Amino acid sequence: MTLKTEPFVLNIGPVHPSTHGVFRMRATLDGEVIIDLEPVFGYLHRGIEKLAEERTFTGFIPLTDRLDYMASMSNNLGYVLAVEKLAGIKVPERAEYMRVILAEFQRIASHLVAVGAFFNDCGAFFTPFIYMFREREKIYDLFEMLSGQRVLYNYMRVGGFNQDMPDEFLPAARTLVNQIRHRLDEYDTLLLENEIAIARSKGVGILPKELAISVGASGPVLRASGVKWDLRKADPYSIYDRFEFDVPTGTAGDCYDRWRVRVAEMRQSVRILDQALKQVPGGPVKTYVPQFFHPPVGEAYAHIEAPKGELGFYLVSDGSIAPYRCHIRAPSFINLTALKEMVVGWKMQDLIIIFGSIDITMGEVDR
Amino acid sequence: MKLENYGKGIAKGLTVTFRHLFRHPITTQYPEQRLTTSRRTRGNELIWDEIKCTGCATCAKACPQGAIQIVTSVNAVDNKYNVETYKVDTGYCIQCGLCVEACPYHAVYMGYSYERAKYRRGELVQTNEMLLRSDKRPASGYMYPEMAAELPEQTLLVYRDKVKE
Amino acid sequence: MTAPALSRQLSAVSFELSSDWPGNFWLHWIIFSVILIVFVLVMVLAFVYIERRGAGRIQARIGPNRVGPFGVLQPIADAVKVMLKEDIVPFTADKIVHFLAPIVSFAPLVMIFAVVPFGNGVLLVDLNTGILYVVAIASLTSVGVLMAGWGSSNKYSLLGAMRDVASVVSYEIPMVLSVLGVVMMAGSLSLAQIVQSQNIPFIFFQPLGSLVFFIAGCAEINRSPFDLLEADSELTAGFHTEYSGMKFALFYLVEYGEALALSAVISTLFLSGWRGPILPPWLWLVGKIVVIFFVMVWTRMTLPRARIDQLMAVAWKFLFPLAILNFLITGVEVLAWPNGLPWPLIFVNFAIAGLLILAFSRRYKVGWGRVEVRELR
Numbered sequence: 001m002t003l004k005t006e007p008f009v010l011n012i013g014p015v016h017p018s019t020h021g022v023f024r025m026r027a028t029l030d031g032e033v034i035i036d037l038e039p040v041f042g043y044l045h046r047g048i049e050k051l052a053e054e055r056t057f058t059g060f061i062p063l064t065d066r067l068d069y070m071a072s073m074s075n076n077l078g079y080v081l082a083v084e085k086l087a088g089i090k091v092p093e094r095a096e097y098m099r100v101i102l103a104e105f106q107r108i109a110s111h112l113v114a115v116g117a118f119f120n121d122c123g124a125f126f127t128p129f130i131y132m133f134r135e136r137e138k139i140y141d142l143f144e145m146l147s148g149q150r151v152l153y154n155y156m157r158v159g160g161f162n163q164d165m166p167d168e169f170l171p172a173a174r175t176l177v178n179q180i181r182h183r184l185d186e187y188d189t190l191l192l193e194n195e196i197a198i199a200r201s202k203g204v205g206i207l208p209k210e211l212a213i214s215v216g217a218s219g220p221v222l223r224a225s226g227v228k229w230d231l232r233k234a235d236p237y238s239i240y241d242r243f244e245f246d247v248p249t250g251t252a253g254d255c256y257d258r259w260r261v262r263v264a265e266m267r268q269s270v271r272i273l274d275q276a277l278k279q280v281p282g283g284p285v286k287t288y289v290p291q292f293f294h295p296p297v298g299e300a301y302a303h304i305e306a307p308k309g310e311l312g313f314y315l316v317s318d319g320s321i322a323p324y325r326c327h328i329r330a331p332s333f334i335n336l337t338a339l340k341e342m343v344v345g346w347k348m349q350d351l352i353i354i355f356g357s358i359d360i361t362m363g364e365v366d367r
Numbered sequence: 368m369k370l371e372n373y374g375k376g377i378a379k380g381l382t383v384t385f386r387h388l389f390r391h392p393i394t395t396q397y398p399e400q401r402l403t404t405s406r407r408t409r410g411n412e413l414i415w416d417e418i419k420c421t422g423c424a425t426c427a428k429a430c431p432q433g434a435i436q437i438v439t440s441v442n443a444v445d446n447k448y449n450v451e452t453y454k455v456d457t458g459y460c461i462q463c464g465l466c467v468e469a470c471p472y473h474a475v476y477m478g479y480s481y482e483r484a485k486y487r488r489g490e491l492v493q494t495n496e497m498l499l500r501s502d503k504r505p506a507s508g509y510m511y512p513e514m515a516a517e518l519p520e521q522t523l524l525v526y527r528d529k530v531k532e
Numbered sequence: 533m534t535a536p537a538l539s540r541q542l543s544a545v546s547f548e549l550s551s552d553w554p555g556n557f558w559l560h561w562i563i564f565s566v567i568l569i570v571f572v573l574v575m576v577l578a579f580v581y582i583e584r585r586g587a588g589r590i591q592a593r594i595g596p597n598r599v600g601p602f603g604v605l606q607p608i609a610d611a612v613k614v615m616l617k618e619d620i621v622p623f624t625a626d627k628i629v630h631f632l633a634p635i636v637s638f639a640p641l642v643m644i645f646a647v648v649p650f651g652n653g654v655l656l657v658d659l660n661t662g663i664l665y666v667v668a669i670a671s672l673t674s675v676g677v678l679m680a681g682w683g684s685s686n687k688y689s690l691l692g693a694m695r696d697v698a699s700v701v702s703y704e705i706p707m708v709l710s711v712l713g714v715v716m717m718a719g720s721l722s723l724a725q726i727v728q729s730q731n732i733p734f735i736f737f738q739p740l741g742s743l744v745f746f747i748a749g750c751a752e753i754n755r756s757p758f759d760l761l762e763a764d765s766e767l768t769a770g771f772h773t774e775y776s777g778m779k780f781a782l783f784y785l786v787e788y789g790e791a792l793a794l795s796a797v798i799s800t801l802f803l804s805g806w807r808g809p810i811l812p813p814w815l816w817l818v819g820k821i822v823v824i825f826f827v828m829v830w831t832r833m834t835l836p837r838a839r840i841d842q843l844m845a846v847a848w849k850f851l852f853p854l855a856i857l858n859f860l861i862t863g864v865e866v867l868a869w870p871n872g873l874p875w876p877l878i879f880v881n882f883a884i885a886g887l888l889i890l891a892f893s894r895r896y897k898v899g900w901g902r903v904e905v906r907e908l909r
Contacts, residue, residue, distance in 0.1 A: 123837025203899020
């Protein structure tokens with residue numbers, strides 16, 4: 001007598017117990033094994049691309065903060081680079097160094113959330129999460145000193161920055177970089193060789209190299225699958241070609257590799273910060289750009305290596321004070337394309353872990 | 368013969384957690400102990416200087432949300448604008464600070480306090496005299512370095528949490 | 533009446549047991565039962581407090597400290613809150629089964645403490661099959677869990693309950709086998725006798741046995757790293773999804789009560805129970821229970837969770853062979869030295885335990901578990 005089982009549909013609803021936002025998945029399960037997965041998103045759609053046509057170029061910067069709300073400085077940077085490319089504006093040296101410092105601190109902060117939330121999904125009852133948030137608090141304190149807000153900074157402007165760093169920023173930043181270096185070692189002692197963490201994540205949710213390239217994945221997801229592609233080296237923007245750093249790559253493309261690639265990237269960011277903090281020059285921080293400025297007619301696309309992947313802004317201008325069209329290439333959205341292939345065949349508990357290891361933020365996916 | 372996965376990782380993790388028992392907690396007890404926010408903090412309200420304001424409405428034009436509403440009339444005697452209503456809907460405000468940057472006469476400041484919740488939605492809309500600077504509504508140093516120099520220093524977790532090298 | 537005096541009075545009462553039936557017997561039974569139930573409830577509240585404060589300090593934060601001085605009244609506040617909640621029963625639930633499930637889970641828990649010795653001869657009843665009684669009663673709680681899963685008429689609760697029964701049944705075997713080593717060394721199944729024969733605590737003579745018993749016990753009571761039944765970030769919220777109000781409080785009590793029972797049994801079997809130099813015996817027992825519970829809190833806060841098939845693999849492929857080997861080696865040692873094992877054997881036992889764990893770790897595999905799925909459409 002053969003045993004006949006019937007698959008059933010489980011709705012993993014928009015209200016999640018894990019920390020990734022409003023994302024809905026309809027999974028078809030056969031017992032414990034997942035046979036099919038259909039993602040449904042759009043619950044956080046706010047129409048940011050349409051709103052861009054009604055705000056000025058400077059007035060759109062607070063809205064770009066709210067795209068990937070875990071890494072606001074990177075979003076600001078991407079947008080501001082696109083406008084500067086469109087209008088042909090050059091930025092002073094001190095502002096370039098400050099941009100690199102802020103982007104790298106933001107990368108560390110975003111990866112801390114990614115790794116912490118990954119372990120939260122694994123089941124280590126908030127302990128690594130809180131430890132990593134302690135370091136993130138320190139980064140937030142520094143950003144609050146600069147811009148006045150803790151999460152949605154609105155600090156970068158077209159042409160540089162409106163407010164220079166206060167005197168106490170650089171010593172605090174240097175102390176913080178040393179502390180982060182030691183604390184990263186502590187997190188590795190806590191979790192790196194932990195047999196349960198390895199058993200949960202090694203070999204689970206493999207994204208093959210060809211599939212990763214063909215769906216257009218980018219960022220740590222792509223690098224963990226074995227493709228050595230980092231926009232800071234492949235298409236350098238700002239002054240990244242002056243710093244020495246490596247691009248960590250994984251081999252297998254499983255959750256373990258994605259975790260290790262993120263931790264290795266944090267260490268490389270610490271290396272870049274060490275170099276940048278020593279070399280900050282003096283001088284002005286902004287080239288003059290009027291408050292309501294009219295860029296020339298044309299279009300531009302600028303992309304940066306945001307913590308989640310390749311974040312791109314495509315701007316079309318028709319000479320007025322607002323963009324004619326702004327399109328945002330969101331990395332989390334495109335990384336999600338391969339979710340079904342990664343998840344099919346694994347169990348329900350692995351679904352949560354695999355989904356957490358891609359590290360998405362719904363603000364970007366839905367815009 | 369390579370020895371791995373015999374429990375060393377678990378033991379190392381347990382020592383890290385155990386050492387944390389003897390460290391100071393990094394949290395503060397909120398209503399009794401408050402940390403000092405940054406000198407440039409973009410607090411929950413807007414502060415308006417009636418004397419310096421000329422009614423040019425650059426702040427209203429710069430606001431991405433359209434939260435500022437200004438009604439002026441021409442003052443025939445001095446030949447400048449007479450501001451009749453300056454209304455801010457703090458419910459729409461996203462505390463971005465673009466109005467403060469835009470004002471050419473330094474007449475707008477960001478607030479310094481962050482505990483400004485109201486019980487009724489109508490109280491979020493503030494006009495004229497409610498927006499003036501006072502002891503209960505201090506101004507922050509966002510975009511004004513000389514005002515920032517007078518405010519207390521920010522408490523930084525970097526210095527409070529000692530990490531042994 | 534001071535505590536040592538009370539315990540001496542109780543010892544006196546229980547020594548009169550065998551010679552003076554039945555009047556004194558019932559008096560002893562009533563007083564001791566009430567004391568035991570009060571002990572379980574108070575210790576569970578204390579455990580809730582220890583867990584939350586301990587978890588807070590491990591996570592670099594302060595635990596609850598607002599209710600009462602240092603937050604000691606927090607568990608009472610939790611209990612009051614839970615009692616005031618509305619008791620919701622699903623419409624299609626099996627009413628009798630749904631109602632009885634928490635009671636069936638809770639009753640065996642208190643019954644375990646009937647044989648745990650709190651002093652020299654201070655027990656409710658000195659059964660000569662003590663440890664067999666404990667193991668038998670402890671597996672009744674999983675019947676309550678299955679009743680909860682079935683009676684909730686929720687397919688995810690049933691799934692969770694079936695997973696729980698599977699894991700409990702799997703982990704019974706290494707648990708019982710590791711206890712047998714202690715039984716052979718003590719020469720009797722009675723818990724009072726086992727404590728009496730521990731001049732050196734058995735944890736030194738049986739490192740492998742105590743480790744296997746601890747891990748199997750944690751898996752039996754669904755405590756991290758094996759708590760996938762009541763996990764917050766997993767999808768099915770477990771067998772107690774459809775419970776609210778006092779019934780949920782009973783399940784919560786069962787969770788901490790099982791931790792208490794496991795700690796009590798471990799301290800009795802492996803850490804020589806109430807024996808200790810200066811303080812009164814029950815204080816030693818309570819102290820050892822708190823220390824073992826603290827180790828459980830510590831591992832809960834550090835380790836991630838195991839997957840369901842990894843849970844079963846640990847039981848059958850790792851703990852079961854180790855328990856059998858431990859049984860064999862203890863048997864050989866007890867035969868060779870029938871009058872009590874000499875203390876140099878401690879080092880031999882530790883060395884054997886280390887070698888066996890290293891040997892079995894070679895069979896640890898990662899990356900399995902994927903099932904090939906043919907295209908549905």
